[in-house]
Amino acid sequence: MNHPQFNREIVEIRDDRIHGASELARRCLAILAEAAKTLPAADCDEFRQRLLTLAAELAVIRPSMAPIGNLLRRWQERIGTANGDLELLRRLAAEHAAALIALSRQAVTDCAAHAARWFGPGRTLMTHSLSSTVLETCRLLRNQDLRMIVTESRPLTEGRRMVERLSAWNVPTTYITDAQMGLFVARADGVLVGADSLLADGSAINKVGTALLALAARECGVPFHVCCESFKQRAENESPPELEEMASAELEVPAWPGVSVRNVYFDITPAQLIDVWISETGVRQAVAAPWKNPAVSARRPGSE
Amino acid sequence: MNHPQFNREIVEIRDDRIHGASELARRCLAILAEAAKTLPAADCDEFRQRLLTLAAELAVIRPSMAPIGNLLRRWQERIGTANGDLELLRRLAAEHAAALIALSRQAVTDCAAHAARWFGPGRTLMTHSLSSTVLETCRLLRNQDLRMIVTESRPLTEGRRMVERLSAWNVPTTYITDAQMGLFVARADGVLVGADSLLADGSAINKVGTALLALAARECGVPFHVCCESFKQRAENESPPELEEMASAELEVPAWPGVSVRNVYFDITPAQLIDVWISETGVRQAVAAPWKNPAVSARRPGSE
Numbered sequence: 290m291n292h293p294q295f296n297r298e299i300v301e302i303r304d305d306r307i308h309g310a311s312e313l314a315r316r317c318l319a320i321l322a323e324a325a326k327t328l329p330a331a332d333c334d335e336f337r338q339r340l341l342t343l344a345a346e347l348a349v350i351r352p353s354m355a356p357i358g359n360l361l362r363r364w365q366e367r368i369g370t371a372n373g374d375l376e377l378l379r380r381l382a383a384e385h386a387a388a389l390i391a392l393s394r395q396a397v398t399d400c401a402a403h404a405a406r407w408f409g410p411g412r413t414l415m416t417h418s419l420s421s422t423v424l425e426t427c428r429l430l431r432n433q434d435l436r437m438i439v440t441e442s443r444p445l446t447e448g449r450r451m452v453e454r455l456s457a458w459n460v461p462t463t464y465i466t467d468a469q470m471g472l473f474v475a476r477a478d479g480v481l482v483g484a485d486s487l488l489a490d491g492s493a494i495n496k497v498g499t500a501l502l503a504l505a506a507r508e509c510g511v512p513f514h515v516c517c518e519s520f521k522q523r524a525e526n527e528s529p530p531e532l533e534e535m536a537s538a539e540l541e542v543p544a545w546p547g548v549s550v551r552n553v554y555f556d557i558t559p560a561q562l563i564d565v566w567i568s569e570t571g572v573r574q575a576v577a578a579p580w581k582n583p584a585v586s587a588r589r590p591g592s593e
Numbered sequence: 594m595n596h597p598q599f600n601r602e603i604v605e606i607r608d609d610r611i612h613g614a615s616e617l618a619r620r621c622l623a624i625l626a627e628a629a630k631t632l633p634a635a636d637c638d639e640f641r642q643r644l645l646t647l648a649a650e651l652a653v654i655r656p657s658m659a660p661i662g663n664l665l666r667r668w669q670e671r672i673g674t675a676n677g678d679l680e681l682l683r684r685l686a687a688e689h690a691a692a693l694i695a696l697s698r699q700a701v702t703d704c705a706a707h708a709a710r711w712f713g714p715g716r717t718l719m720t721h722s723l724s725s726t727v728l729e730t731c732r733l734l735r736n737q738d739l740r741m742i743v744t745e746s747r748p749l750t751e752g753r754r755m756v757e758r759l760s761a762w763n764v765p766t767t768y769i770t771d772a773q774m775g776l777f778v779a780r781a782d783g784v785l786v787g788a789d790s791l792l793a794d795g796s797a798i799n800k801v802g803t804a805l806l807a808l809a810a811r812e813c814g815v816p817f818h819v820c821c822e823s824f825k826q827r828a829e830n831e832s833p834p835e836l837e838e839m840a841s842a843e844l845e846v847p848a849w850p851g852v853s854v855r856n857v858y859f860d861i862t863p864a865q866l867i868d869v870w871i872s873e874t875g876v877r878q879a880v881a882a883p884w885k886n887p888a889v890s891a892r893r894p895g896s897e
Contacts, residue, residue: 440772
């Protein structure tokens, strides 16, 4: 991989609106694996230095997406301390990237398995945007009387891609505008969203509108679940990242004089609005989950 | 006006996504004024009966819009009890419709005047969808350092027409997707929306998404104002109307098998989330308005 190729990859990942945080993290690792095989270098030290520089560049291009930084950090730590000759180092760097890719994929699979077990059959779940863990959960539950409510998720309507898959799996689905989320959340047994990052206190960074859905869910006593791999966890000492803003052109409006068109992509759902966190290690409930209130106990997902 | 013409008008009003409840109510009155002048009838009784039948048809075509029923009811009451010859009755029916149109226009003007006085100069206000009373309030405040935050209001993005006017008046404006309302409401001194109907308990029926905005406003301690004429008030004994749903084609998505695309146009903002009601008669505050809490008193609009 030469430098222009690498720069093209950087731009593509920065502008990517199709793939989630984990998928982009795996793409970064795949780039490093490719670079490990092909990057010209005179010796081990130069090779290691050039690889780590690439990794450092990749690590910061999507600040709202924790798994990119987290997975790359694990890779950097391994490569930074590796010894041996150049060929060995090349192989190690590529293999370690591949191992982390497999680990990330497995974590998504395990998250979804926990989520599917938690909800069980016959549920109506609501989601916002497109998440690979949510999609995998739906795949696991697709023959278990699952029903879905999906928001369009403006401006790029990721909800459409979610619905295409659900439709192909014959999951009865309701598709609504983002503004209708308050009307439809009461029909769900639970809300299930992914996350781009989890803050140390349990708050979740996800596609903008998620925090609104959480507010509406709380108002109706519908439990709110965040399902994501622990690679999305930000460390205690990390400050919350700036929420990424994308091109205002995505809203497809004219250039009105004096009007600022804003397109912030993410919001933070505070931990107090989240009732259940699901990761590859299992399910963690908030201390005061709403279905512990007998008035809404009938809604508890996973109950018999 | 002959019957095919009248039926065309009915269809246009039913499918109208451009005009608000008060504008459509005035259009209904204008149709009755025209019918009063031209409707063929052998005598007074037949004329009155035919006119009242037209009015009854018009009264029910937009159930979420209280002013249509309210203004038409006032007109029906006057025509139902009127005496005199056919020509006199024609004139009376047309003049009474014109008088109610003028009354409705004046009420909008007076609402906006109260709202503008309440907020005063130097405010940042947030709104959702397009309301003629909100627009008139902005016109009155346009040279008083007003700043606006406007949501697009999917599916037909009425917010764009709001922003076009604000831009023409040089009001600095921020335009956002509906999903960003939770992110931006904290930057406003107050939220100001119109309504299509007010229920007897003070709850407001307005463009879908309004109730979400009210939830987000409460979360941030930003006061939430509903500004509309008292013609929008529904009577104590009226049950809340079914919320109108429009064609799913407005969402412009494919016909996915097994997917129900929903397009409910209105939601109900419960009275508990509304802090201030503004009508043509003045301003009424909720007992527990958030700025009575000293922690948020700095936000109180209209304070010095």
